[in-house]
Amino acid sequence: MTGGSVTFEELEAGAEIGRREISVTRSDLVRYAGASGDFNPIHWNNDFALAVELPGVIAHGMFTMGAAVQLVVDWVADPGAVVDYQTRFTKSVPVSDTTGTDEPGALLEVVGTIGALNAEARTARVDLMVTNAGQRVLTKAQAVVRLA
Amino acid sequence: MPINPDLQGRVYPPAEVYDVAREKIREFAHAVKAVHPAHFDVDAAQSLGYADLVAPPSFAIIVAQRADAQLIADPESGIDFSRVVHAEQRFTHHRPIVAGDRLTAELHVDQVRAMGGGAMITTRAEIAAESGEKVATTTSSILVRGEGQ
Numbered sequence: 001m002t003g004g005s006v007t008f009e010e011l012e013a014g015a016e017i018g019r020r021e022i023s024v025t026r027s028d029l030v031r032y033a034g035a036s037g038d039f040n041p042i043h044w045n046n047d048f049a050l051a052v053e054l055p056g057v058i059a060h061g062m063f064t065m066g067a068a069v070q071l072v073v074d075w076v077a078d079p080g081a082v083v084d085y086q087t088r089f090t091k092s093v094p095v096s097d098t099t100g101t102d103e104p105g106a107l108l109e110v111v112g113t114i115g116a117l118n119a120e121a122r123t124a125r126v127d128l129m130v131t132n133a134g135q136r137v138l139t140k141a142q143a144v145v146r147l148a
Numbered sequence: 149m150p151i152n153p154d155l156q157g158r159v160y161p162p163a164e165v166y167d168v169a170r171e172k173i174r175e176f177a178h179a180v181k182a183v184h185p186a187h188f189d190v191d192a193a194q195s196l197g198y199a200d201l202v203a204p205p206s207f208a209i210i211v212a213q214r215a216d217a218q219l220i221a222d223p224e225s226g227i228d229f230s231r232v233v234h235a236e237q238r239f240t241h242h243r244p245i246v247a248g249d250r251l252t253a254e255l256h257v258d259q260v261r262a263m264g265g266g267a268m269i270t271t272r273a274e275i276a277a278e279s280g281e282k283v284a285t286t287t288s289s290i291l292v293r294g295e296g297q
Contacts, residue, residue: 022181035172035179036210040229052230053293061234066180066206073205078196079184080244082205086287088236143205 006076008122008147017075017112017126022067023104024059026097032063046097054092059106061089064137068110068130072143075112075126083123087141093132108132115142122147151226151267151292156260160218162252165278166211170247173201180204193246200247208239212273212286215253219271227269227292235268236289242282250278258287265294 029043038060041048049057065087073079095105108130115127128141170190177187185192186202193201220227245251252275259270268291275284 028179028181032179035176036213038213040232042230048230062206062209062237063180065237066182066204066209069205070180070182070184073182073184077184079182079186079204080196080198080202080241082241084238084240085205086236086238089234092233 006147008117008119008124011114011117011124011147013114013117015114017114018071019109019111020071022108022110024063024067024093024095024106024108026057026095026099026105029057029059029063029095032060032066036060036062038062055094057095057097059093059095061092064089064093064108064130065141068108068128068138068141069143071110071112071128072126072145076145076147081145081147082143083146084144085142087128088139089137090139091132091135091137093137106132108137151260151262151269152224153260153262155219155225155257155269158219158257160215160255162254162276163215163218166214166251166253168203168245168247168249168251170201172210173203173207173247176207176210177204180206198244198246203245203247205239205241207245208241208273208275208284208286209237211251211253211275211284212271212288215255215273216271216288216290218255219257219269231266231293233291233293234288235291236270236287238287240285242284245283249283251275251283252278263291263294266292268292 111129116125130138253273256272261268270289273286
């Protein structure tokens with residue numbers, strides 16, 4: 001489906017589509033665990049995470065991947081237009097316990113850029129740069145969207 | 149227990165059907181901080197041409213990880229879930245997933261590679277509607293960390 005307002009002709013490789021910050025708390029990870037069914041305790045129990053040699057509770061890679069692509073969904077204005085989405089998880093995202101405060105446990109920054117255009121398929125590849133405290137946490141994060 | 153190299157090439161046939169419910173789409177959309185109305189409001193989804201609420205682009209992970217659970221639970225696999233780290237993920241949507249879909253997943257173990265004391269395992273879930281229509285192909289690579297990794 002192609003219900004969005006973005007049209008293929010107006011796009012240019014290299015152009016930025018937008019950027020946003022995503023605040024992450026322990027409560028977000030509990031919510032993601034419940035919604036996804038991924039209850040691995042490394043995402044909610046600090047002692048358990050330390051016991052398996054992690055720095056502490058870390059975000060689900062799939063939370064980061066799923067939240068980062070929302071920049072693309074909102075830009076194309078159609079969640080069904082994302083026909084392909086891939087990433088490598090290169091760095092874990094430790095989330096500190098800020099329960100009871102307004103502080104994020106981690107703050108992700110997402111920047112989207114048009115990486116490539118395919119005129120025949122009328123698709124655009126959006127490359128996402130996702131960083132936590134200045135370090136890239138996703139590599140080769142690419143979403144292919146079908147456009148009107 | 150080391151990872152069993154004979155897992156490569158194994159296929160787990162579709163187990164139970166996954167019923168895609170509206171409330172699950174809403175719950176999952178909230179959990180990934182999605183705000184597009186097509187995840188929450190049926191009229192908004194239908195105005196974009198969909199039959200019902202549209203799932204977020206990474207929703208198929210629910211179905212894929214249920215299929216992966218068969219492999220992890222397989223006593224022959226040797227996988228310690230607490231030492232599993234997600235390394236790579238890809239979703240290819242043959243069509244969007246919408247509420248009301250009844251999905252099955254066939255799991256293929258495409259590659260098992262020893263890495264230090266652990267292993268990298270690549271699985272592929274072929275997700276289809278009950279009619280047999282292909283809906284999505286998901287590929288996951290997990291790293292099972294060995295001691296000290």
